[in-house]
Amino acid sequence: MxxxxxxxxxxxxxxxxKTITNEIILEDGTKKIETVYITEGKKRFPKLMYEWNTDKKIFSTLSKTIKDKSSFDKLEDKEKELFIKCKNKFEDNNKIIVRDTELIRIIRALNLGNNxxxxxxxxxxxxxxxxAVSVPKYRQIEKDGLIEVNNVLYKRILASSGNVRNKKVIFIKEELFNNAMTILLCGLPEDMEHEQISKFNAYVGLVNSDTIPVSTPNIVVIDDFKKTINETFDLVIKDETGKFDVKLNQKKDFEFMPFDGAGLVDIARAETWAKELNTVLNQETGKNKVNFIPY
Structure with missing residues (x-):
């Protein structure tokens, strides 16, 4: 596999x-082109579209060889061969190899034929x-939401913590966005407000982590375990004037969650998963890298 x-x-x-425009027909029948604007508070920004067209870039690259031609149909046979060869190499250089992720599995489930x-x-x-993004241009995309690649619209869907560190953002074909987000939100409302949007972005981005599928276990969801302990603390108290007062060695009951939402797995299931993971890892590295503690 x-x-x-x-x-x-x-x-x-x-x-x-390119700036997005609309064609307006006036009362006298004449046509007028108007720029589309985005309003944010009291400010207005022209709506922009970031466009990538591979064919245009190939024609630009081959401009000295293929002169005064901007359509593939107008090329001679030898020119078409050169164009296709250059395009294949160009597209190949703009592709990367990635590991399996939950996001890829979602996309293939939604549109297997295209993937x-x-x-x-x-x-x-x-x-x-x-x-790969730069901050000023990406801020504009945050306003507009879309990019166009070879006449197909794509919409920003996520950026994992690793993506953010490396200034990368993942875009999805626009027509798949709503169905993909329905799956990613796991029943949460689309218009839910978030106090810390960066934390929400990090959680959603987890589906773009490298993964290896394993057999599905039986799962039971229970209330998180809470425990109260009595410990000695140094308390720092801030009064109304902004001054701090330190009280040393204060005995206090403290409630916490030892597992903090983490799951527990049966030993037999852990052994099964270790074998399944090592089957894949052994094929890639020749070594078993996953083990479990049988106690």
Whole structure:
């Protein structure tokens, strides 16, 4: 079983920027082009679209060889061969290899036909794109929400903690966004407000972590275990004037959750998972890397 896939990775700095406009027909029948604006408080911003077109980039690259031609249909046979060869190499250089993730499994469940093409021994995930971002341009995308790649619209879906550190954002084909988010939210309302949006973003981003599927266990959900202990603390108290007072060696009952939401697994299930994980890891590294403590 191949646990890796291919995905397109692009640089936002290489996108073309175009202003979104609408065509308005006036009362006298004349046409007028108006810029579309986004309103934030008292400020208005022109709505922009970040656009990537591979064919345009290939024509630009081959401009000295293919002169005054901007359509593939107008090329001679030898020029078409050169164009296709250059395009295949260009697209191949903009693809990365990624491990299996829950997000990839969701995408394949929603649209398997578009995400099952085999390329060089890997399955190509067409409906997800990884974009390397720069802060100023990405802030504009946060307002507009969409990018366009080869005439297909993609919408930002997540950025895991690792993605954020490396300035990468994952975009999904727009028509799959709503169904994918329904699965990711696990029943939470779409319009739910979050006090710490960064924490919510980190939780959602977990589905983009590298994973290896294992057999599904039987699960029971119980109330988290709470325990009260009596300990000695040094208390720091801030009064109304902003001054601090330290009280040393104060005995106090303290309630906490030892497991903090963590799960417990049966020993037999842990042994099964260790074998399943090592089957995959052994194929990749020649070594078993997962073990369990049988007590």
């Amino acid at each position: 191949n646990n890796k896939y291919r995905m397109t990775k692009l640089k936002l700095s290489d996108f073309e920027i 099952s093409t085999e390329e060089n021994g890997y399955t190509y995930i067409k409906d997800l794109i990884c974009v």
